[in-house]
Amino acid sequence: MKLAIVTAYPPSKVTLTEYAYHLVKSFRQSEKVTELILLCDKTEGEKDIHFTENGCKIIVKECWKFNSYTNIINVTKAINATKPDTILFNLQFMKFGDKKVAAALGLCIPMVCRMKKIPTIVLLHNILEQVDLESAGFTSNKLAQKVYNFIGTTLTKLILKADLVTVTMDKYVTTLKNKYEIDNVKMIPHGTFEIPPNPSQKLPTGPLKVMTFGKFGTYKKVESMIEAVELVRKETGLDLEIVIAGTDNPNVPGYLANAQETYKHVPQLTFTGYVEEVEVESIFTESAVVVFPYTSTTGSSGVLHQAGSYGRAVVMPNLGDLTTLIEDEGYRGEFFEPESVESLAKAIKAIVTNDAYRIELGETNYKAATAYPMQRITDIYLDEFFKIIERKK
Structure with missing residues (x-):
């Protein structure tokens, strides 16, 4: 053919x-x-x-x-x-x-x-x-x-x-x-894009990385995630790094540059810019948790399938499509209410303060990813x- x-x-x-x-x-x-x-x-x-x-x-x-x-x-x-x-x-x-x-x-x-x-x-x-x-x-x-x-x-x-x-x-x-x-x-x-054999749940030494991945500015916003991690830092004293991996949505040029300027006072905040294909695996496997700071959804999530393939724990908004996808395909994660920084902070905290739970979520998501x-x-x-x-x- x-x-x-x-x-x-x-x-x-x-x-x-x-x-x-x-x-x-x-x-x-x-x-x-x-x-x-x-x-x-x-x-x-x-x-x-x-x-x-x-x-x-x-x-x-x-x-x-x-x-x-x-x-x-x-x-x-x-x-x-x-x-x-x-x-x-x-x-x-x-x-x-x-x-x-x-x-x-x-x-x-x-x-x-x-x-x-x-x-x-x-x-x-x-x-x-x-x-x-x-x-x-x-x-x-x-x-x-x-x-x-x-x-x-x-x-x-x-x-x-x-x-x-x-x-x-x-x-x-x-x-x-x-x-x-x-x-x-x-x-x-x-x-699922890539399915590495039995991804390790061991994280690199240094701060725990709380990562989000995608094109930002429309229904994917980073402000709430940055503020939520700051709350978790204050409540737990944990050493956390915020990683914003990706670029602006084409409809919102300059969005991430503005966010970087607004939050320049926040320590350990990394904006990676465009992630080359060869760098995708390390971005995921070095992260303790992958966050979906969405206010809406427009379909199935490629990032969720990637997170699953690398055995990562996820934090997701309680929204229709993502909730349905988790139920249909067997993924698991901590849910939060969209637009609520406090709810997002609570969900992130539940994972970064409980290593056994983080590993359990990651292994469950890997199993779901291997099905397709x-x-x-x-x-x-x-x-x-x-x-x-x-x-x-």
Whole structure:
């Protein structure tokens, strides 16, 4: 199979790049894939396709830009030139831009592929019906929210023109089927990127690291975490380091720089900036606890699966999607009430003051992560492609 993947890809700073990296890493090792075509965004740096494992040939076609109005034309041209047998889209609603028209035009591309009779699957990481638009940083204006919902419904109808739309949570399947009265939606789990054998629960000497990882500024905010750790320091006298690993959300440039300036008086506060793929493992394994300082959620959490794969204890907000994910996939963590620094401090304290509990949570999360390795996930996608090909025959 000659498989094309439409996605942002490292070193791109557009969302879902890390997921794309691990999709490619896994797909290329399958005997069913003879060639991988990356239809990805244009970046200044070279695309990270230099894997150590053997695998199939990879062709990189940089054919779209964030917020470009010509993406639909350029991606279609790249498809015509490369002639893939199948196409997988790695998407969320703001994938092609944060401007409404640019985003909408990009999300029409799966429908174009369906019209060209190319077997097409869209992996949709979030659905607008389950997003709190205000908390997620879209808009607080009620009229604007109605407009966003109308646009979201229209775009979802376009996306559903693909042969198959996959989501990472069962409740998304139920929502889409009930609202749009369709049956081409399926849940395929998010999957776990890397699963090192039996990660050690032993921490490096020095301060206990309380870490958060991601793109910050919209519904992921670091202020509450910094203030919560300061409370825990005051109450326990523990030597704690705060690690903010990641970058600004593209919609909120300068957010982390402002936070760094605001909290420059706080000791042992580290902002790592962009974390290269080779540095991800050490960021997680050196941490005593991984915190999710979210005020909302927009889908399944890749960071939770990473934390699990490295056997880390987690602190999570008591929010719908994350709570559901933990119940469905067997993860465990300490919960806190969003917007409450005191509640977050209590959750962090419960783990950093009880080493046996920290280890228990980490081992449970590792067990949950091993249930869905990325190779298993990509095999499911390949099976679905072959089913579509058979139906088209």
